[in-house]
Amino acid sequence: MTEALVQVENLSRYYQNHCAIKHLSFNLEAGEVLGFLGPNGAGKSTTMQIISGNLAPSEGEVSIAGHDILEAPRAAKQHLGYLPEHPPVYRDSSVDEYLKFCARLHRVPRGQLGTASDRVKQQCGLETVGGRLIGNLSKGYQQRVGIAQAIIHDPPVVILDEPTVGLDPIQIREIRDLIRSLGSQRSVILSTHILSEVQATCDRVQIIRAGELIYHASIESLNQRRETSIRVALRKTIKIEQLSSLQGVDHVDSLEDGRYRLFFAPDSSPDALVAAAAQQEWGLYELIPEQQSLEDLFIELTQDEEANAI
């Protein structure tokens, strides 16, 4: 039996009477980056906190590398690196001191303390700030220190809770590159409400809303599932039926100024459109492929649910 690295089964969590997550189950395979997506207050952070052992679940089980987080917390936590929403850094110690302390906490052998901290500093781009106080570093660097802390003991599973919040666009790009490089060696769970982040970094995506898993799929099948549409602009006015009868076209929306949006079935190409336009001299001067973004899908899914709920 191949065991998933992280197994979450039937997880529920109540805050008094308020149910933050209900009956959540999912797995994380080795070497996979899982995007955990949801609007604010959907229960992402709660799930992360439970997996990392910071909160106890009301129901259900979590196991990391085969160790139950409640029954064998020590073994489970040894396989885990966790970056909470706010990086848990001591503002009054220097980066080097802090990383050494974290390494000791995670039982990195004494002889390897130096190499471990050099390795994560190099991975997270912290070589130049080793001697500085964490409190004096910028938010982006503090975030990197937080990530460095999570990987210092070389854990097979890394959990990052909204790692790019409050960063400027350049820092966001750097952190994303860092996450992608982490994903090549270990499994990562990444929670975020920024959809492009998931598209940029993850292998698989899971959407959670109001504590329930409403969608999960690999990024590839997600891209396939999404309809492709093409926006065209024609000089000549033509009947809309002429377009919708073309091969592979699902339906057509008419826009202003002789523009049309053509929806294609998945895996079909607009060859027929171009051929017809050339033959019948429609005066095609604009052809823009439009991809339904994860954003659209997300809104679609969350609103569908809302509509169903009502």
Place this chain on the structure above:
Amino acid sequence: MIWIIARREFSAMFLTPLAWVILAVIQTILSYMFLTNLDNFFLLQPQLIQLENTPGVTDIVVTPLMQVAAIILLMVMPLLTMRSIAEEKRNQTLSLLVSAPLSMTEIVLGKFLGLMLFILVLVSMLMLMPLSLYLGTTPDAGKLLSIYLGMLLLLAAFSAIGLYLSSLTENQTIAAISTFGALLMLWIIDWIGGSIEAGHSLLAYLSILQHHQSMLEGVFDSSDIVYYLLLITGFLILTIRQLDRERLL
């Protein structure tokens, strides 16, 4: 593991000026007291010689000094213990410890041990003053040892209480004030005097002052030791349970 947290805790205290200032202020005030007591001793000496069974230099100089020290430390210890858990909660750094492969017990014991290291430094520095008496006379070594142990146990009990109250809140000021209130209450609890006959012996047993006083006088009673150990383990267990409970809320 406990030692790693204790070391970090101890060095964190010296990263801010707080620990240095506390050590300096206490040492200055008490050395002034020490000199005053010593002066009194010289004034009294001619009369003491004529008495039989006279109190020695330890009773006249050191015991009153440590009584004052205990009262000053009752006010100062809350300032030391307030940050230990409350600050980690406020800065959300507690999750670093919680998600590391450690048990709550190890975390709490580590914090307590860190405080104990500081106390050891503090009391050892205070004890240098009585030890300086060896330059001119021979103080009662057994009494000095009893006083040293008494101070350590008293401050350990203070820090266990402070640690617990610090785990209840995110706000350091609240932790400090409630610790101060609790310690003061334990101090004055037997002042109610003879008005409640039956309860008085119980209240007297609860009073931290009673136990401290007997150790300062060189009476090494195992019931005092048990009192302190009960107080310390009790509050440490409460702290561990409090932190565990917060995961369930």
